[in-house]
Structure formats: C-alpha cells, structure tokens
Amino acid sequence: MIPLTPPLQRLILTTAWSISLLIAVAAPGAYFLVSHQNLRTVLESQAELAVDAVSRIVAENPKLWRFEEARLSELLQRRAQDGVPERKRILNTTGDVIAGNNVTAPSPLASYSLDIYDAGTSVANLEVSRSMRPLLNMTLLVAACSSIIALLLFFIFRTLPIRIITKALQALEENEKKYRLLYETMKEGVALHRMDFDEKGELHSLTVIDANPSCAAMFDGNLDRVIGSNSYELFGDTFREFLSERHTQEQGDSIMFELCLPGTDDYYSVHVFSPDRGLIATLFEDVTERRKSEQQIQHMAFFDRLTELPNRTLFFDRLNQAIANGNRECSNLAVLFLDLDRFKNINDTLGHDAGDQLLIEVSQRLLRHIRNTDTLARMGGDEFVFVITGTGEQLNAAHVARKLTDSFQAPFLIKGRELHVTSSIGIALFPENGSNAETLLKNADQAMYHAKKSGRNAFKFYTPHRS
Structure with missing residues (x-):
C-alpha cells in the first residue's frame, strides 16, 4: 500500500472532524430553533383567542369586570386543541394576578403576553406559558442521536477517503509504469521541451527536459546529448521556424511538419502539441524511407530511367514555362528535335544493351554542349529534344x-568498339513556328525528317511550305 503524506492525512482528519462536529452541533441546534419558534407561534395563537374572550367581558361590564373572577377563571380553563398543559393568567397593570386557570407548568417556561384594552386604554395583561422541559428533553435526544451518527460518519470519512485515495494512487502508479514502459519502448521518438522566456515575456528558447530512447537513437543513442540541450540547436532551423511562435497557440492545439535532422539525411515527421502550460511535446516519426520512395516515384514520373534525362512529361512542363516566360518578356526560344542516324542498325548488330549504352553516352555528351538554363529531354527510343x-x-x-x-565527330566507345554515329536535327522557333508546345514540337519533328531526307548528319529549320 502506498503511504499517504502527512499533510494529506492531516487534511483528511481535519475534514472528518469538521463534518462530524457540524452534524453533532447543527442537528440539535436546528431542531431546537425550529421547535422553539413553533412553540411561540402556538402561545401567540392561544393568547389571541383568550384576549378576544376577555375583551368581550370587559366590553359588557367595563367597571366591574375585575370582580368577575369566577367567570374569568372559567374562561381561562379552556384547554388548547393539542392538549398540552399551559398556564394562563390575567394580570393588572401593577402585576397582580386577577384570575388564572390554576395550572402549574414546570420550569423553564416559554411565555407570551398580550394587553387587554378598554376604550383604547390598556387595563390588564394576559399571559400564556408552557413548559420548555419537553422541548429540551427532545433536543437532548436529538443531540445524542446526532452525536452517534457524527461519530459513525467520522470513522467513515476518516477511513473511506484514505482507501479511495490509496487505490487511486495505486492505479495512478500502475498507469504511470504502463505508460512509461510504452513511452520508453515506442518506435517514435518523443521529447518534452521547456519554454524559456526573456524579460519581455517573449519565447527565447526551448530546452529538452525529457526524451525516450527512440529520440536518443536519433543522436546515436546518446541521451545525455539530448536532455538539457537547446532544442533549436539540436533539431535545426526548420524546427526553430515552426516552434518559435508555438507559445502563442492554445493548449491542446497541435501542428505537424517535416524536417531533416541536421548533419544527416534522415527525415522525420514532427507532431507538436502542448501538454501543459510552459511545456511542448514533440513526436518524431522516421519518414526517411517513405520520403526516398516518394522522391524515387516522383523521379520516375518525370525522368527517363535509362539516361536520367527529363522525360516527355517534364519536357512539356518546361517548354510551357519557357513559352509563358517568352510571352511575358517578349523573348524567343527554339525547340530542337534530334534523332540518331541509323540507330536501328546498331541495335540489330550489337544488341539492345549496346544500344542502351550508346544512348547513355550520347545523353552525357549532349549535356556538355548546352547551358544549365536549357533543357535536354529524351522522348523515347533515339529521339532527344532541346x-x-x-x-x-x-x-x-x-x-x-x-x-x-x-x-x-568523336567516336563512341561501346563494349570495346568505336562507333561513329551521326544525328539529324530539326529546329522550330517561337513564336514564328508555333505559339504552343505541341505545335513547336510537331514542326521541329518535321524539320528533323527534312534533315534526314537531305542526307542526314545535318540540321534544318522548319519552313511552312515544306510541311
């Protein structure tokens, strides 16, 4: 069992005593106050009834009513409807008893009195009294019962919270162990950062205060290098860019981004959230392989697998960009369509492997003769466009x-053999020979076929009358 701290034990004990004492005192006190008020209400009602009867006798005989003691006593003998004994007396203005019902009520008494008037002048006072002993006895009984209940509740409030809190602490400890084990064995890296603010309240830096082994593995398993380090310096500029304004967001919000770990080629998807005020938690998922796969797929979608040159898709994208730029800046451009002469003979005599190697050598040689701002693409087979x-x-x-x-002019060395290869080139100019990519390419292709018909190993410009 997990021991409770002394302050918590004192708090539980004080609370139990307070609740028990409140019940022990409040119950009989409330009973007494309510019952006493009810008693006064009954006395007031009885006094009013008796005063009304006596006032009628006074009105009938205003001079001699004081001497009608027998009649007054008989009037005061009338019992209350609840049957509780009560003393009734009529007193003159000097306090002497004129008449009474001869009932003796044990002290202490609760009394209520009303004046008797004759022609608007107070001539006597009627007093009604009841014993408070039954009320006090019942109050003592309620006090005894409430004390027993309070004592029972004290033991309940003393022991039950301790058991509940102990079980809660045990469950909390078990959950903490469970989540700590999950935290330390999870594949993703997790780091907890403390926000450090300057004198103006601006976020100055982040400091790593905790990290799991997977996060340490991002830095060769050196946990000491991670904990206590400046988070911006540890995780790089991308981390700083996304986290510098993080303190302005609400607790519970989250952001996601990707970063390349400084000094490595490793990419991580970073999930950032704030578990508490002044703290930031980051979850790092290694996406290096996924990113490489995506880059490879993207490369395959836009580049020729054999020569690594841009393919038809990327060529049209670059050509459309060049046309848009030419329209915007009123500049010219040229599309060159190059085809190797008699390439089929090389494939048929030396095999496709030799043909593929020749295409690779040709692409590398062509690249050396154009600018970095120009585009060379392979359209397929032995066709290249610029x-x-x-x-x-x-x-x-x-x-x-x-x-x-x-x-x-220089021969190509393919599989130990020197191959002499020539090419035919067709040229289409923008905007003279076409205003869009498809037209320019078609016209350059036609010009290339004209170069082949003219004897090969030459270049020709597109002219409309030849098309």
Whole structure:
C-alpha cells in the first residue's frame, strides 16, 4: 500500500472532524430553533383567542369586570386543541394576578403576553406559558442521536477517503509504469521541451527536459546529448521556424511538419502539441524511407530511367514555362528535335544493351554542349529534344545545332568498339513556328525528317511550305 503524506492525512482528519462536529452541533441546534419558534407561534395563537374572550367581558361590564373572577377563571380553563398543559393568567397593570386557570407548568417556561384594552386604554395583561422541559428533553435526544451518527460518519470519512485515495494512487502508479514502459519502448521518438522566456515575456528558447530512447537513437543513442540541450540547436532551423511562435497557440492545439535532422539525411515527421502550460511535446516519426520512395516515384514520373534525362512529361512542363516566360518578356526560344542516324542498325548488330549504352553516352555528351538554363529531354527510343531559351536570330539556334552535330565527330566507345554515329536535327522557333508546345514540337519533328531526307548528319529549320 502506498503511504499517504502527512499533510494529506492531516487534511483528511481535519475534514472528518469538521463534518462530524457540524452534524453533532447543527442537528440539535436546528431542531431546537425550529421547535422553539413553533412553540411561540402556538402561545401567540392561544393568547389571541383568550384576549378576544376577555375583551368581550370587559366590553359588557367595563367597571366591574375585575370582580368577575369566577367567570374569568372559567374562561381561562379552556384547554388548547393539542392538549398540552399551559398556564394562563390575567394580570393588572401593577402585576397582580386577577384570575388564572390554576395550572402549574414546570420550569423553564416559554411565555407570551398580550394587553387587554378598554376604550383604547390598556387595563390588564394576559399571559400564556408552557413548559420548555419537553422541548429540551427532545433536543437532548436529538443531540445524542446526532452525536452517534457524527461519530459513525467520522470513522467513515476518516477511513473511506484514505482507501479511495490509496487505490487511486495505486492505479495512478500502475498507469504511470504502463505508460512509461510504452513511452520508453515506442518506435517514435518523443521529447518534452521547456519554454524559456526573456524579460519581455517573449519565447527565447526551448530546452529538452525529457526524451525516450527512440529520440536518443536519433543522436546515436546518446541521451545525455539530448536532455538539457537547446532544442533549436539540436533539431535545426526548420524546427526553430515552426516552434518559435508555438507559445502563442492554445493548449491542446497541435501542428505537424517535416524536417531533416541536421548533419544527416534522415527525415522525420514532427507532431507538436502542448501538454501543459510552459511545456511542448514533440513526436518524431522516421519518414526517411517513405520520403526516398516518394522522391524515387516522383523521379520516375518525370525522368527517363535509362539516361536520367527529363522525360516527355517534364519536357512539356518546361517548354510551357519557357513559352509563358517568352510571352511575358517578349523573348524567343527554339525547340530542337534530334534523332540518331541509323540507330536501328546498331541495335540489330550489337544488341539492345549496346544500344542502351550508346544512348547513355550520347545523353552525357549532349549535356556538355548546352547551358544549365536549357533543357535536354529524351522522348523515347533515339529521339532527344532541346528547349533553348534566349535565342535571337536564326544564327543563334543554328550555332547550337552545329555544336551538337559536331559533338558526334568523336567516336563512341561501346563494349570495346568505336562507333561513329551521326544525328539529324530539326529546329522550330517561337513564336514564328508555333505559339504552343505541341505545335513547336510537331514542326521541329518535321524539320528533323527534312534533315534526314537531305542526307542526314545535318540540321534544318522548319519552313511552312515544306510541311
């Protein structure tokens, strides 16, 4: 059993005594006050009835009514409806008894009196009294019963809270062990941060005050490196960016973001919430593999698997961006469509592996002859397309095409054999030969076929009359 602290024991004992004492005193006190008030009400009612009867005798014989003692005594002999003995007396203005009902009531007495008037002048006083002994005896009985009940309640309030609190503490301790075990064995990293404020009340920094082993594993299992560290320095600028304004949010709110752990290639999804005022809790889920998979899927969606060049989808996206920029800045661009000459013969004689290796070598050589701002993409097979921005006259596009054609003069070394390869290039200019991506590509393709028909190893500009 978990022992209770002395302050808690004293609090329970004081509360039990207070409740018991309140019951022991309040019950008989309340009974006495209510019963005494009821007694006064009865005495007042009896006095009014008797005064009304005596007043009629006074009105009939205003001079001699004092001498009609027998008649007055007979009037006062009338008993109350509840049958409780009560003493009734008529006193003159000097306090002498004129008449009475000869009833003796044990002391102490509760009395009530009313004046008797004759022509508006008080001529006597009528007093009605009852013994308070029955009320006091009943009050003592109520006090005895309430004391017994109070004593019983004292033991109940003394022992029951202790048992309840002890069980609650035991349950709390068990839950704490359970959640601590879960906290220490969970796969996600968890860290608790203390908010540090400056003199102006602004959030100055965060300090890690607790972390589980999974969080320590993010830093080679060094828990001492984590606890006590500045959270911003430990988790990097992205963490600082999202957490710097966290203290302005309401308790219970949460935010989520991703960060790359400084000095690593590891990515984590971070869930942030405030468990209490002045504290921030962070849950770190390792999403490195998921992020790599997403990046790989995205790369496969926009890049050619063989040459790692942009594919048709990314090419059209870049070309549309270049067209939009050209419309905005009134600038020109050129689309070049390059096709290898007699590539099918290489595949048929040396095999597809050699053909694939040649495509890789060709793509790498072509990349060396364009700017970083230009785009080279593989459309499929042995077809390559270029987006050359910032071209002026035809001579500029021709200069690029000539460099690309000349780059094929050196042979390609494929599987120990030197291969001499040539290419044919078709050129379409924006905006002269088309205002959208599809038209430019189609016209560059037609110009490329014209170059092949003209003897290959050449480049040709698109001209409408040839289409």
